[in-house]
Amino acid sequence: MTAIPSYILSGFLGSGKTTLLINILKYCKENHLKPAIILNELGSVNVESHLFEDEQVFELLDGCICCTIQDDLKETLINVVKQHGKEPVDLLLIEGTGVANPLELVETMSSPSLLKYFDLQAVISLIDANTYVDNQSIFTSKTIRNLLESQVKGATTIVLNKVDLTTDKQMAKVETKLAKYILEGTKVLKASYGKVDIPVLLEKRISSTVLDNKTCKCNNHTHEHKNSCNHHQEHHIGIKTMTIQDVPSFTKKQLSHWLKSLPKGIIRAKGYVKLEQKQGLYHFQYSSNQIDVSDQPQKGVIDPCIVLIGQDLDTANIPEGNIIII
Template sequence: MTAIPIHLLSGFLGSGKTTLLNRVVDYYKAQDIKVAIIMNELGDVNLDGQFVEQDVPMAEMLSGCICCTIRGDLSIELKELIEEHRPDVVIIESTGAANPMEIIDAITEAALFMRIDLRTIATVVDGPELLARSKRGGRTFKLMQDQIRCATDLIVNKADMLAPEELVEVQQLVRGLNAFAPLTVTVRCMTDLAMFDLTAAPKAKPDASAQRLHDSAGSDHVCGANCNHDHDHTRTHDHDHAGAGYVSHAHVMTLTHYFAGPVNSHAFEALIKSLPQEVYRAKGIVTFTDTNSRFLFQYAYREVEFIRITPQGNVSDVAVFIGEHFAKEELEKELHKLENQCWEEQV
């Protein structure tokens, strides 16, 4: 039995991974290649899955990250997906808060149960956000650095939002972290997708020649040729093995809010635009009292976009917020206030 190619899409929240995923799916379908997808979200609802065509087999891993809290489920999801749908290729889109090396470990575990071949670790880099984070450092910047270091292919996205000298600075930052992976500069992830060709030779990945370390918890951690990050896990990844599940993105918080009914579009947009800086990503599906349509909204780094949609099946109105140490209770109160205001207007 031929090993099924696996492609991992990595990159921080809002970088453009789902846009790339859709381009790759279309690329495969044009060649009559059967593709299956595993999508991972920290929240309780997979909203990015709304963008993917309905005839593509998909497994959703929600309310946790592949690399830790639901890591053991990845092998099961992969096995069931492959056995049921017999795809030619599988794409895994990880949550933006995940360290790719931990996901690589999880995929390696899955390889014990089935014939799979991790071909590509494509990291989508949010150019403007990397530049901004590099000025102030912090855990998120360290995570972005790890995502870049562990890539077999690099896509520096949102080039249209950078001045020429800023774009040069971003490329220098990326190259300083990973000098080996092919690098492409893009707008909306428009790039040559040959890296995903099934006939292409497998890229460098963790194997017998990889450097294997033994961490304080007693589990093996495998690093490939392109991953040269500091292996002091108690510092670089902020793992506290003595604690209860504190991992590299434990500072990332999520809030999932299900709406009781339609809300006013102007009031909702005002709420989104007034979100604190600590909330760097939000997305959801909403129905407005002053329109006849439902919308999928995307918010990343102070910019919000609304897309008119007709969801398939029974899809609830919901909003998911992702950030670092933001006041979840206060935001929940504002959302309830928005709902109550709309209810009062209707009465």
């Protein structure tokens, strides 16, 4: 069985990972490539599953695959291998949560039991050029600052996204900040709406070495190398999700007003809502103070809900307005 070319998609909340993933899938379809996708969400609901109805998707919910549900990721990767044996896939795309450390995902995929099945090609990190510098000051937590740094240092390819929302002065500040962390040889691509040269994006940028021995000698001591995650949920401090259910209907204007009244610590919002005088549920996304509501109602969705992702979420800080918080 040939190893599956694999890619990790990383990036902070709202940076545009899902949009980039959709662009990659369009390229795959045009070039008759069959992908497998692992989607990870911090919450219990994946409100973007409708975007991948025709794809082979493995969902991991209620935690981050780099630590809290790392074993679930390993089990899912084994399931991908089993499926690959029945119906081969051409590549694997792993979209981590916005608070996943890509270096830890690389460690998981480098486990001896998985190494021969997956050929890790690149770690692609997205950066929201419009908010990257602001996030350095908004988030005073050292843990989150370290995470933002790790998502840059752990990348072999960086997509500097949302450049259309960024002034020349902002861009200069972003590039100055990134220069402190970007490792030599890292490819940097600028994009709007996640539109990049996909063949360049998918170029192999990771060189892997496989050792047969289970032990190695360092400083004249022989020991086994084992994966560890001693920090537990350390890099999740301050980042939480909140799911709001039983949501009444809105006008688009009301939805926009409510989202923009949320505390600054809320980085991302998404979900399904009813729009007044319209049938069905409509998908929306909110990040970088920008709101996108779908034009067409979604199929197969039963209950409206809103998922908020941010720092130190507290129901007391969420404006009720026309929304009932359960």
